[in-house]
Amino acid sequence: MMPYRALLLIVVGVAPAGAVIAVPPLDSVRLHLAGPVPYFRVLGDSLVRIRIENRQTGPLEGGSTADWDHGLPLAFAGAWFADAPASVVAQFEATVRLPAPVPGGADGEIDLPIRPVRPGRRWLCFGVVRSSRDGAAYATLTEPFCVPVQIASGSFLENRRPELLTAVVITHWIALVASAAAAVWCLRTRG
Amino acid sequence: MILAVALLAIAGYGAARGILRSRDALAAAALGTASAWALFIVVLNLLLRAHAAFLPAAFIAYGTVVGLGAWGWRRARNGGPAVVDRVDLALLGILGSAVSALVLLYQFIGPDSDNFIHYPLVALFMRGQFPHVNPYFPDIPLYGHYGRDLGLAGLLTFGGAGIGTGMMVEAWVLHLATVGNAYYLGKRAGGGCVGGFVVAYLAFFAVNSGFADWVVRSGLAEVSGNNNPVVYAFFFAVLVLFSAFLLAPRLETAAAMGVLLGGLDMVYETHFDILFASLCIVWLSMFLPKMRDRMRPRARSMMMASLGLAFVVMLASGGLTSRMLFQRLRHSPGAAVSSMAADWARAGAQQDVRIGFPKHPFLTLTHANDGRGVRLFSASFLSGQGIGLSLLPLAAIFLVYRGNVIGLLTAMVAILSLGIPASFDFGRFNGENFRFIFLGGLCAALTLGIAIGEAFGWIARRRLSVWVRGATLAAIGALCAWQASRAWTIYQHAALMCRSFPHVLRITEGERLQQFCMTWGRGDEEAARFLREHGRRGERLLTNYVVEDHVSSNLLNNAMVVMSQARLPMGGFNQRLQHDTGGIQGSVSGWSGQAIAFWATGDVDLLQDLRADWLYVVPRLLAPAASLALQNSPAVSQAFRSERGEDRLVLRVDRAGLPARPKLSADTASSLSLVRVTLPDSLPLETFQLVEVSLGNSGRAAVGGKAYLYYRLFDLRAGSSLDESDSVGAIEELAVPAFGEQSFRIPFVVPYNEGEYDLQLSLTADPRDVVLGKTRIHVARTLPTLAPRAGLAPAAPSARISR
Numbered sequence: 001m002m003p004y005r006a007l008l009l010i011v012v013g014v015a016p017a018g019a020v021i022a023v024p025p026l027d028s029v030r031l032h033l034a035g036p037v038p039y040f041r042v043l044g045d046s047l048v049r050i051r052i053e054n055r056q057t058g059p060l061e062g063g064s065t066a067d068w069d070h071g072l073p074l075a076f077a078g079a080w081f082a083d084a085p086a087s088v089v090a091q092f093e094a095t096v097r098l099p100a101p102v103p104g105g106a107d108g109e110i111d112l113p114i115r116p117v118r119p120g121r122r123w124l125c126f127g128v129v130r131s132s133r134d135g136a137a138y139a140t141l142t143e144p145f146c147v148p149v150q151i152a153s154g155s156f157l158e159n160r161r162p163e164l165l166t167a168v169v170i171t172h173w174i175a176l177v178a179s180a181a182a183a184v185w186c187l188r189t190r191g
Numbered sequence: 192m193i194l195a196v197a198l199l200a201i202a203g204y205g206a207a208r209g210i211l212r213s214r215d216a217l218a219a220a221a222l223g224t225a226s227a228w229a230l231f232i233v234v235l236n237l238l239l240r241a242h243a244a245f246l247p248a249a250f251i252a253y254g255t256v257v258g259l260g261a262w263g264w265r266r267a268r269n270g271g272p273a274v275v276d277r278v279d280l281a282l283l284g285i286l287g288s289a290v291s292a293l294v295l296l297y298q299f300i301g302p303d304s305d306n307f308i309h310y311p312l313v314a315l316f317m318r319g320q321f322p323h324v325n326p327y328f329p330d331i332p333l334y335g336h337y338g339r340d341l342g343l344a345g346l347l348t349f350g351g352a353g354i355g356t357g358m359m360v361e362a363w364v365l366h367l368a369t370v371g372n373a374y375y376l377g378k379r380a381g382g383g384c385v386g387g388f389v390v391a392y393l394a395f396f397a398v399n400s401g402f403a404d405w406v407v408r409s410g411l412a413e414v415s416g417n418n419n420p421v422v423y424a425f426f427f428a429v430l431v432l433f434s435a436f437l438l439a440p441r442l443e444t445a446a447a448m449g450v451l452l453g454g455l456d457m458v459y460e461t462h463f464d465i466l467f468a469s470l471c472i473v474w475l476s477m478f479l480p481k482m483r484d485r486m487r488p489r490a491r492s493m494m495m496a497s498l499g500l501a502f503v504v505m506l507a508s509g510g511l512t513s514r515m516l517f518q519r520l521r522h523s524p525g526a527a528v529s530s531m532a533a534d535w536a537r538a539g540a541q542q543d544v545r546i547g548f549p550k551h552p553f554l555t556l557t558h559a560n561d562g563r564g565v566r567l568f569s570a571s572f573l574s575g576q577g578i579g580l581s582l583l584p585l586a587a588i589f590l591v592y593r594g595n596v597i598g599l600l601t602a603m604v605a606i607l608s609l610g611i612p613a614s615f616d617f618g619r620f621n622g623e624n625f626r627f628i629f630l631g632g633l634c635a636a637l638t639l640g641i642a643i644g645e646a647f648g649w650i651a652r653r654r655l656s657v658w659v660r661g662a663t664l665a666a667i668g669a670l671c672a673w674q675a676s677r678a679w680t681i682y683q684h685a686a687l688m689c690r691s692f693p694h695v696l697r698i699t700e701g702e703r704l705q706q707f708c709m710t711w712g713r714g715d716e717e718a719a720r721f722l723r724e725h726g727r728r729g730e731r732l733l734t735n736y737v738v739e740d741h742v743s744s745n746l747l748n749n750a751m752v753v754m755s756q757a758r759l760p761m762g763g764f765n766q767r768l769q770h771d772t773g774g775i776q777g778s779v780s781g782w783s784g785q786a787i788a789f790w791a792t793g794d795v796d797l798l799q800d801l802r803a804d805w806l807y808v809v810p811r812l813l814a815p816a817a818s819l820a821l822q823n824s825p826a827v828s829q830a831f832r833s834e835r836g837e838d839r840l841v842l843r844v845d846r847a848g849l850p851a852r853p854k855l856s857a858d859t860a861s862s863l864s865l866v867r868v869t870l871p872d873s874l875p876l877e878t879f880q881l882v883e884v885s886l887g888n889s890g891r892a893a894v895g896g897k898a899y900l901y902y903r904l905f906d907l908r909a910g911s912s913l914d915e916s917d918s919v920g921a922i923e924e925l926a927v928p929a930f931g932e933q934s935f936r937i938p939f940v941v942p943y944n945e946g947e948y949d950l951q952l953s954l955t956a957d958p959r960d961v962v963l964g965k966t967r968i969h970v971a972r973t974l975p976t977l978a979p980r981a982g983l984a985p986a987a988p989s990a991r992i993s994r
Contacts, residue, residue, distance in 0.1 A: 043694070
């Protein structure tokens, strides 16, 4: 099982769906860097530690995978790369469930694993959302917090990983369609 | 390694063409690749069982397969040219491209949850560790389930690829071979190319088997990790050989079938047992009047010989089935059972399978998630299965009526795969019936595919109008499309990952290692290379590597990477008692108490228990106290320090130089007793603490001298003592006055489960250790908060002593 893939999809795939839930104002949770910006390299793994400042009176929900399975709403911190500072929380490229609640008025810190796929100067943005297994509790809790970062280049192929993956998929589709066409042609000629 | 695989495939092709007399080039390529890989594993294993060294054995096994291939090529020259059917080629192109895409994307996405055991096993085989041991518990020998890792280790010795890359190549090559084998199985079973296509399609994309409320596997294309590519390469190679044998009973085919079937046991004992039993039943059915007319007596004799050969190879291979048979013959008593939880932990680490009959309740499967019973003939189970299983009775009756022996075999495998786990009790491994269920679903799908092919062939032979044939084909197409909806969803998921999350996919060996250990880099490569070169078989390793990324880089996977790159096993883990037993559970999940205490203190005395010969140290993760203690210990010396990348240290432990544990005389120590234990207010699970223990002296004389004070915990809820590796202590200087008390602060590691424990304190003495007393402690889960590094206060006190 690959739980983190599920987490990615939780944040990406869950629609608010108009459910009536209490959504705190966006400045009730603020984000800061809790350490130096690490060295980033294309396809290199780095941890970025962020501080979550909970300015609400109540706790910011956190918990275990069992809590998630039981349908409790949990907060997720996430990060994504952007070409310019983001104004709203966008699709997370890395998502981490808060393993424990952050009490009201207190701070919490968490590491986010970051793996850039494009070299150059970019903005690394962070956000926090809340969600539950059924999606009913989905809410964006923060405004994006963005920092400029420099991502070092890798090899020729490493710098073009998305294109490489697309080529792998397209090649297979071409093979499949060509084989299907050949099969139809062969069956027709054979009668 | 990739060249070695290519040569193996070429040799297999030659053997299939020349020895097994396959004129069809594509069929020979598919069968040859799978058979050559399988034969390499079988021969390598038999050589190692005959006490050959690993490297020569790998080369001899490889040479044997290549030699057979060369002989086959030579014979093939006399047998006429190879033929390629264009329709087969096109249909296999459709199936192959779809399977290839899914396998590659899934391999890139990884990680496989069972890599924690397979990576180190492959590495230890490469070190020459045979018979194999549990890498996390090096004292425990393992028996079965290792063929895939052994074969991969053998091919990796040719160099050029890492373990992760090797797994990817293996999955891709063998799954593509299995596509071909499934296709030709369906074709030869009487369904022609339509039957072949439907059989392979259903097998790879439309099995849909599992538990509807947990995990349902869509088909072989999704099951491309772990042992599966090798298991199904063996499985389908045997089925194809059987189908070839039915068409033309030849000694070579029967022999190949026997060798591969017998070898399957040490790869996947469950599948061997089911397939062997099914083939025996099919063999018996050959004596039925209707079948007897079709099979010549010589064919029946040859098949019996083939099954006999399979049995002999199975016994000689030393897998789990042979071990259980020998145990039963010797009437060896099993290990004593102290409690359910203890037995659960021990059986998991030792691969100790016990079989009971009948299972209670009867005809009930075990849910892989939580171990609850699921009635075999219940709506909740059957509603989660694919159409193959739903139509199995109908398809099986039709194929029996048609006298289709291959269909009879696949139906029999399907029935036994579901009937056996529902009727037999496998104890701790009941949750593993997930494997049986998938095999059942797969073979039910094969049966349906063969039945569809047979029915379509019947329609095609009737010279009905083109509209009837077209409508039949359209109906088959609609059925295939409908049943593959789950596989399509999986593809869409993989495509979404490619498109939107390309950073999640990992291709190169280094990337794959970083998936499990995110800071793995140049420094680690240097240190691991040093250990590969200087470590010796039988030595052990310990590391303090813990880099958590909340994804897949964690303590266990970090250790797995260090072990697999250094090719040394790592003690330092414990067999954990589970309060809730059931379902599929891993046998290892974290460090033992001794390992936690060692990395917190650096007390080299603990290395006597941990039995480590090398320490793989990430200096920045080393506690200051441990760093100081290791620097000052004469028994530990620096053997290597990385020059590039992040700082890594390899320390050599001179185990002979570790100071012996002092002992008091038992008579002197008998006057000592435990007075009290004072625990800290907060006891987060699995953390190191110092606890104060007070000893009282009831004797008239003072007790002095050095002794090793240690404790052992008894989990009252589980009804068993914790593993010995969770027993921690320290050498203390005793000076307990007559009728007085003395207090010590001894290391204590909070257990991994909350609950009530009896803490028993003992002291090393001559001739035997003396129990000083027992006290009850309560460990409650500390409510965690997400605190900054030096921020929020811990939660309320969580442990108290109750005498």
